[in-house]
Amino acid sequence: MEILDGKKISNDIKDEITVVVSKMKEHGEKVPHLAAVLVGTDGASLTYVGSKVRSCKKIGFESTLIHLSEETTEEELLKQVDALNTNPDIDGYIVQLPLPKHIDEQKVLMAVDPDKDVDGFHPTNFGKMALDMESFIPATPFGIMELLRRYDVETEGMHTVVIGRSHIVGRPISILMSQKGKAANSTVTITHSRTKDLASITRNADIIVSALGVPDFLKADMVKDGVVIIDVGITRVPDESREKGYYITGDVDFKDVSKKASHITPVPGGVGPMTIAMLLKNTLIARARHTARNSS
Amino acid sequence: MEILDGKKISNDIKDEITVVVSKMKEHGEKVPHLAAVLVGTDGASLTYVGSKVRSCKKIGFESTLIHLSEETTEEELLKQVDALNTNPDIDGYIVQLPLPKHIDEQKVLMAVDPDKDVDGFHPTNFGKMALDMESFIPATPFGIMELLRRYDVETEGMHTVVIGRSHIVGRPISILMSQKGKAANSTVTITHSRTKDLASITRNADIIVSALGVPDFLKADMVKDGVVIIDVGITRVPDESREKGYYITGDVDFKDVSKKASHITPVPGGVGPMTIAMLLKNTLIARARHTARNSS
Numbered sequence: 001m002e003i004l005d006g007k008k009i010s011n012d013i014k015d016e017i018t019v020v021v022s023k024m025k026e027h028g029e030k031v032p033h034l035a036a037v038l039v040g041t042d043g044a045s046l047t048y049v050g051s052k053v054r055s056c057k058k059i060g061f062e063s064t065l066i067h068l069s070e071e072t073t074e075e076e077l078l079k080q081v082d083a084l085n086t087n088p089d090i091d092g093y094i095v096q097l098p099l100p101k102h103i104d105e106q107k108v109l110m111a112v113d114p115d116k117d118v119d120g121f122h123p124t125n126f127g128k129m130a131l132d133m134e135s136f137i138p139a140t141p142f143g144i145m146e147l148l149r150r151y152d153v154e155t156e157g158m159h160t161v162v163i164g165r166s167h168i169v170g171r172p173i174s175i176l177m178s179q180k181g182k183a184a185n186s187t188v189t190i191t192h193s194r195t196k197d198l199a200s201i202t203r204n205a206d207i208i209v210s211a212l213g214v215p216d217f218l219k220a221d222m223v224k225d226g227v228v229i230i231d232v233g234i235t236r237v238p239d240e241s242r243e244k245g246y247y248i249t250g251d252v253d254f255k256d257v258s259k260k261a262s263h264i265t266p267v268p269g270g271v272g273p274m275t276i277a278m279l280l281k282n283t284l285i286a287r288a289r290h291t292a293r294n295s296s
Numbered sequence: 297m298e299i300l301d302g303k304k305i306s307n308d309i310k311d312e313i314t315v316v317v318s319k320m321k322e323h324g325e326k327v328p329h330l331a332a333v334l335v336g337t338d339g340a341s342l343t344y345v346g347s348k349v350r351s352c353k354k355i356g357f358e359s360t361l362i363h364l365s366e367e368t369t370e371e372e373l374l375k376q377v378d379a380l381n382t383n384p385d386i387d388g389y390i391v392q393l394p395l396p397k398h399i400d401e402q403k404v405l406m407a408v409d410p411d412k413d414v415d416g417f418h419p420t421n422f423g424k425m426a427l428d429m430e431s432f433i434p435a436t437p438f439g440i441m442e443l444l445r446r447y448d449v450e451t452e453g454m455h456t457v458v459i460g461r462s463h464i465v466g467r468p469i470s471i472l473m474s475q476k477g478k479a480a481n482s483t484v485t486i487t488h489s490r491t492k493d494l495a496s497i498t499r500n501a502d503i504i505v506s507a508l509g510v511p512d513f514l515k516a517d518m519v520k521d522g523v524v525i526i527d528v529g530i531t532r533v534p535d536e537s538r539e540k541g542y543y544i545t546g547d548v549d550f551k552d553v554s555k556k557a558s559h560i561t562p563v564p565g566g567v568g569p570m571t572i573a574m575l576l577k578n579t580l581i582a583r584a585r586h587t588a589r590n591s592s
Binding site for chain 1: 421423427429453467471483486487
């Protein structure tokens with residue numbers, strides 16, 4: 001059994017990007033610049049955005065945090081988005097979700113320039129991805145693909161079962177893994193809340209991607225020997241005995257399932273760290289595209 | 297066994313649209329206007345476009361056929377596309393594929409205003425569809441969904457197997473049938489050229505959508521009793537004994553498979569006629585959206 005070590009791989013990727021960025025600096029080129037827009041003071045959001053900004057600094061990117069008050073109106077936020085779209089210094093930016101309830105999230109995401117949409121949430125990028133065109137791939141599925149590629153996991157002709165049809169994980173990964181290319185060419189089954197007898201489907205899976213958010217949902221009797229397990233679930237379980245007051249766990253009953261698996265991602269330290277690395281990778285890609293466009 | 301009669305249902309839909317259009321005329325409202333751009337003199341394309349224009353006339357739509365010579369440059373075609381985008385009288389238009397080889401098809405499709413893209417081929421519409429937003433759904437998968445809905449075929453929780461991952465059929469239908477809603481909520485498996493032991497997968501299917509284009513590919517021993525069969529294959533097989541010199545056949549060995557199926561689409565007369573009906577439906581939807589936008 002091999003652990004798919006997202007922490008290690010994400011560090012490798014960040015190291016590779018760091019090398020690229022120092023060369024950019026050496027050559028007097030503009031380095032990638034990522035901006036993040038945060039509205040309000042949600043604790044988890046603050047943590048995520050803070051961690052993204054710190055990662056930028058570490059690898060040599062420029063970064064800008066735009067922290068707006070909870071009372072920001074939709075109009076004000078759209079103005080901010082427009083300013084980021086037209087600012088030539090910004091290569092990519094994210095609008096941290098969730099937004100306060102008085103703001104129409106979809107309207108805001110639609111206003112992001114697809115060429116700067118490093119989260120890959122804009123329908124134009126999503127459609128390009130589904131139609132095998134150049135786009136930004138959402139960071140979590142992009143991270144899963146990269147993890148499979150770096151560990152040389154065989155996916156071609158394999159039966160991949162995806163649990164969950166969310167817009168940010170289940171749907172895109174089911175598309176990506178059934179396309180042509182590396183870490184792809186799988187036969188993919190997408191399952192969800194209306195799926196009947198899920199266990200009979202997962203038992204036939206060579207690869208399982210679980211993006212459900214229910215702790216210990218996937219048990220050993222639901223998988224076959226030699227299965228590859230990608231656990232995208234990240235749930236905070238309250239636990240007063242821990243310093244933080246909670247612990248992080250995935251969708252998979254790791255202790256038992258890992259005995260049957262050929263490869264498995266741990267939680268934490270699996271898909272989670274990959275997500276931020278791929279956001280940085282997308283920003284590097286955005287910078288390269290902007291350079292190519294300006295010089296052509 | 298029930299035949300899913302696409303010819304009958306497509307006529308029903310055209311009749312319903314005809315009623316709506318006559319009411320529009322009564323009220324002095326602008327009726328839907330569909331334009332079609334045809335480049336060159338490919339026989340099949342001429343037939344398809346001709347049939348679309350005739351259908352428009354029959355149901356009371358305005359229609360415009362823009363027939364350009366084989367020698368049309370990409371720049372000239374893009375100018376034409378731009379003129380259609382800005383012409384307020386045009387509600388929707390299609391660019392008939394394939395285009396001559398000297399023209400970049402993707403570039404042309406990207407230039408179509410998504411609000412007039414009644415073929416639903418623009419990435420923005422494709423992405424919106426995949427993200428459960430309002431969009432134009434490509435006519436063939438839209439037709440399949442409508443056929444399932446009108447015959448009240450149970451899809452929720454069923455296992456649907458899609459054969460083929462094309463951008464215009466396999467990919468969109470696999471997304472649509474696994475979303476929430478009517479004629480959807482299926483557990484969907486998408487299969488393709490790299491899929492191993494396809495028969496073992498199709499034998500477990502409650503519903504099979506075959507969009508392969510290989511005559512008589514799906515045999516009776518590949519399906520289970522009671523299966524629902526949607527045959528999207530349309531192949532012209534040369535046959536000198538026929539007046540036209542060919543006959544049309546689907547992916548499914550109809551004679552034997554129909555004995556096991558609970559529902560099955562014939563070829564011709566199944567999915568084919570639905571495609572044109574749904575193109576007209578999309579044009580009606582485009583008109584309604586443009587009216588709503590102008591009055592708001």
